[in-house]
Amino acid sequence: MIDLHFTPTPNAQKISIALEELELPYRLITYDIFEGDQHTAEFGRINPNHKLPAIVDHDPAFGGGPHAVFESGAILQYLAEKTGRLLPTDPRQRSVAIQWLTWQVAGLGPMGGQAAHFIRYAPVTLDYAIQRYTNELNRLLLVLERRLGEAEYLAGNEFSIADIAIWPGRSTGSVMNVDLQADYPNTCRWFNQIAMRPGVIRGRDAEKAVPAKYLQRKADLTEEQRSNMFGERMLNAVRL
Ligand SMILES: N[C@@H](CCC(=O)N[C@@H](CS)C(=O)NCC(=O)O)C(=O)O
Structure with a gap:
């Protein structure tokens, strides 16, 4: 089983699509990035960069316990290598x-x-x-x-x-x-x-599982939301 840490944006959608295409079972864990869900210390242990998407593979091919992967490109490559699919062999x-x-x-x-x-x-x-x-x-x-x-x-x-x-x-x-x-x-x-x-249709539809409020964001953000996305609160999550 793979945990997919997800928010309804194109970067995270890449991974729900890949998981559906590869028919790998996964659990969707959703984040409201405007409310700062991504800034917790707990999520920082999965993704030190505090951005979505990230995955935790509880059964990696190389053993040794759960393996966390962040950065959408690295996750795609990891999943392709795990399954031997979606990357040409030539x-x-x-x-x-x-x-x-x-x-x-x-x-x-x-x-x-x-x-x-x-x-x-x-x-x-x-x-x-x-x-x-x-x-x-x-x-x-x-x-x-x-x-x-x-x-x-x-x-x-x-x-x-x-x-x-x-x-x-x-x-x-x-x-x-x-x-x-x-x-x-x-x-x-x-x-x-x-x-x-x-697989792409199913992966795209993963965002239907997130609360509607995640999808109804407007460009005019509250001060708190702006800080979570682009300001002090975002910086605080990675300060030592
Ligand atoms: N290079 C990263 C980009 C990740 C990224 O910017 N994710 C956005 C959502 S698409 C995010 O988590 N934003 C929340 C924030 O900036 O605090 C990747 O490809 O995974």
Whole structure:
């Protein structure tokens, strides 16, 4: 049994999708990140970075008791290696899959996150910051579009954890007001194809198990919520 520490966001959804695709039994433990559930010392022992997602595998293949894993990319790789699935066995294709996985966690994810932050949450409108992050996000979306014009999936002809890492960020388009259908036809083809996979549908629906209030957040946060997400309370969780 695997514990999935979860909140309804694209990063955490990557893992519910992977677990469903791999048909691994898991228990969902939900966090309201706006209320600061992620800042407890108990969760810090599972994820020293105090962010979602994280997993605890109570039956790791290498034995020795429960094993905690944080960072969505590392979790995806861990689950793929545990099961021998969702990562190509051919070394060249496997390397390609890891490259696109890393591209998402180091580029597309953080740039999308910063663009969303300055568009939705910044208390003042900072044109330069918005322009900087939306330009970079646009560039990354073009890189994705070009890749999906030359290959069916990110790693080539096999669905892999690289696709799972990128697919849940579909809301990126709505942040940017991008018309995926018109402007990114290859990405759109890939997106719709993956959306039909039963495992992906079940993994996406994991968020139905979280209390509705988690999903009804607005951009104007209370002072406490802002502090939990971007301020003092967030820093206090990692202070010595
Ligand atoms: N690089 C991390 C990012 C994790 C992350 O930023 N998680 C967000 C939710 S998507 C979070 O926990 N935010 C709460 C906070 O910042 O306190 C990963 O890929 O797992």
